[in-house]
Amino acid sequence: MDDGATLIGRLQAELGADAVVTQASEMTGFVEDFRGRYKADALCVVQPGTTEQVSKVVRLCAAHGVAIVPQGGNTSLCGGAVPAAERQAPVIVSLSRMKGIRHLDAVNGSIEVEAGCVLQTVHDAAAAVGRLYPVSLGAEGSCQIGGTLSTNAGGTNVLRYGNTRDNVLGLEVVLADGSIWNGLKALRKNNTGLDLKQLFIGAEGTLGIITAATLKLHPLPTHHALAWFAPANPEAALHVLGMFQAACGSTLTAYEVMNRRQLDLVIEHVPGHRDPLEAEHEWHVLVELSDARDADTIEAALEQTLAEAADEGFLVDAVLANSEAQRASLWAIRHSVTEANKKTGVGLTTDCAVPVSSVPAFIEQATRAVHDIVPGLDIVIVGHMGDGNVHFIPMFSFDAWRALPNAAGLSARVKRSVNDVAHRLGGTFSAEHGVGQSGLPEMAHYKSFEELAMMRAIKLALDPHDLFNPGRLFP
Numbered sequence: 102m103d104d105g106a107t108l109i110g111r112l113q114a115e116l117g118a119d120a121v122v123t124q125a126s127e128m129t130g131f132v133e134d135f136r137g138r139y140k141a142d143a144l145c146v147v148q149p150g151t152t153e154q155v156s157k158v159v160r161l162c163a164a165h166g167v168a169i170v171p172q173g174g175n176t177s178l179c180g181g182a183v184p185a186a187e188r189q190a191p192v193i194v195s196l197s198r199m200k201g202i203r204h205l206d207a208v209n210g211s212i213e214v215e216a217g218c219v220l221q222t223v224h225d226a227a228a229a230v231g232r233l234y235p236v237s238l239g240a241e242g243s244c245q246i247g248g249t250l251s252t253n254a255g256g257t258n259v260l261r262y263g264n265t266r267d268n269v270l271g272l273e274v275v276l277a278d279g280s281i282w283n284g285l286k287a288l289r290k291n292n293t294g295l296d297l298k299q300l301f302i303g304a305e306g307t308l309g310i311i312t313a314a315t316l317k318l319h320p321l322p323t324h325h326a327l328a329w330f331a332p333a334n335p336e337a338a339l340h341v342l343g344m345f346q347a348a349c350g351s352t353l354t355a356y357e358v359m360n361r362r363q364l365d366l367v368i369e370h371v372p373g374h375r376d377p378l379e380a381e382h383e384w385h386v387l388v389e390l391s392d393a394r395d396a397d398t399i400e401a402a403l404e405q406t407l408a409e410a411a412d413e414g415f416l417v418d419a420v421l422a423n424s425e426a427q428r429a430s431l432w433a434i435r436h437s438v439t440e441a442n443k444k445t446g447v448g449l450t451t452d453c454a455v456p457v458s459s460v461p462a463f464i465e466q467a468t469r470a471v472h473d474i475v476p477g478l479d480i481v482i483v484g485h486m487g488d489g490n491v492h493f494i495p496m497f498s499f500d501a502w503r504a505l506p507n508a509a510g511l512s513a514r515v516k517r518s519v520n521d522v523a524h525r526l527g528g529t530f531s532a533e534h535g536v537g538q539s540g541l542p543e544m545a546h547y548k549s550f551e552e553l554a555m556m557r558a559i560k561l562a563l564d565p566h567d568l569f570n571p572g573r574l575f576p
């Protein structure tokens with residue numbers, strides 16, 4: 102028996118045969134990423150049901166010298182959760198069976214969940230007791246808590262509640278030697294040295310396997326006031342954002358932007374959507390206020406701020422959501438962009454963040470930079486303007502992409518030109534999706550020697566034999 106087969110036999114003996122997937126046909130959904138851009142072999146996929154089983158899997162893989170790729174919902178947009186083609190076939194550890202909610206304490210504002218719990222399930226459990234887990238994104242029906250922690254996911258509520266990192270109280274992690282670190286304290290204050298959980302948040306599965314987390318809950322806002330409006334241009338959208346910040350304070354929850362092209366793609370490719378506004382406009386913003394006590398105040402603030410923006414010429418058209426159904430349908434447009442873009446062609450998705458006040462300059466300069474390389478190329482723009490995160494997506498049709506003599510080289514050049522603009526403006530190439538496989542060259546290019554050296558030292562201390570996600574994050 103070769104070593105791979107021996108390892109599979111031992112994994113089956115520990116977990117039961119039904120928790121170890123070995124047939125290539127059954128592994129498809131695990132070895133290929135969401136957009137079908139990354140695909141590579143795995144030795145097998147294991148689906149442990151408990152933290153102790155994860156620990157046993159880690160010990161066995163370590164003993165056999167076989168790498169581990171932890172996997173959540175496999176919704177990564179940068180090839181993060183699937184094996185890399187040029188490496189030895191790893192064991193994929195899927196957390197999908199570990200989906201329990203262990204404990205919810207509404208007064209403490211905390212919920213302890215297993216890593217495989219789907220984000221939407223956490224939302225529902227919190228809402229049932231009048232609380233909110235605020236991390237919200239288009240993939241929330243399938244991405245898992247472990248994946249959102251490992252990528253430090255952002256989404257549409259960062260403006261008010263921060264990203265995942267800001268909403269975690271504690272973690273449970275299986276380390277590279279198979280030991281289990283129980284750091285599941287539900288405390289808001291704990292000054293006992295280094296805050297170790299922060300190392301694993303955003304580590305993209307390179308330092309350990311997160312098996313459970315204690316998440317922070319907030320009061321559930323029961324009242325929402327939402328508008329969809331057309332700003333005159335990105336500068337005007339920024340100005341109106343400033344008006345909302347001044348007038349609405351912390352009730353300002355989301356401020357999302359998209360260009361005409363993005364809206365058209367959603368209308369064209371995702372059934373049931375139409376332009377929310379009567380006339381065609383080049384730029385669109387979805388703004389939402391929310392509050393736990395009072396609907397009238399936020400509705401009045403929304404209307405008044407929009408009216409003032411219109412009077413001052415920053416806003417050319419707007420519609421208010423008059424019902425919960427209308428609010429849901431406007432949000433559905435925003436949450437359908439990834440599906441629409443996937444059907445449109447090959448989008449060279451970028452994930453830049455710049456200081457919020459630099460967003461218009463970023464859009465203008467990045468457009469110029471891309472058109473200097475490919476004149477007239479379609480540019481799709483959608484972003485979380487309120488936190489400075491813009492997905493600037495140069496888009497090729499499938500036919501144009503196939504006809505390119507060196508598609509990979511051109512893609513790298515185009516993305517680098519966009520990332521360079523963000524870098525010059527004091528920004529980053531990776532705001533919320535993670536680095537994965539697609540961002541690795543950018544890590545080498547933009548991270549300083551000192552940053553990479555500190556990161557490597559931490560990797561060496563926690564995973565000296567490069568067991569977890571080898572080749573990721575550390576170029």
Ligand SMILES: Cc1cc2nc3c(=O)[nH]c(=O)nc-3n(C[C@H](O)[C@H](O)[C@H](O)COP(=O)(O)OP(=O)(O)OC[C@H]3O[C@@H](n4cnc5c(N)ncnc54)[C@H](O)[C@@H]3O)c2cc1C
Nearest residue numbers: 173174175176177182239245247248249251255306311533
């Ligand atoms: C339609 C759509 C919309 C999206 N919108 C957003 C958005 O607005 N904001 C945003 O931030 N992202 C967004 N994403 C990207 C993606 O959903 C997030 O990155 C999400 O956090 C990934 O969760 P996942 O469970 O699918 O993780 P996976 O894709 O399975 O894994 C992501 C990374 O985490 C590691 N990992 C997974 N689970 C564990 C674990 N338990 N322990 C250790 N490492 C682990 C993996 O190895 C990998 O490196 C979107 C994706 C889609 C498809």
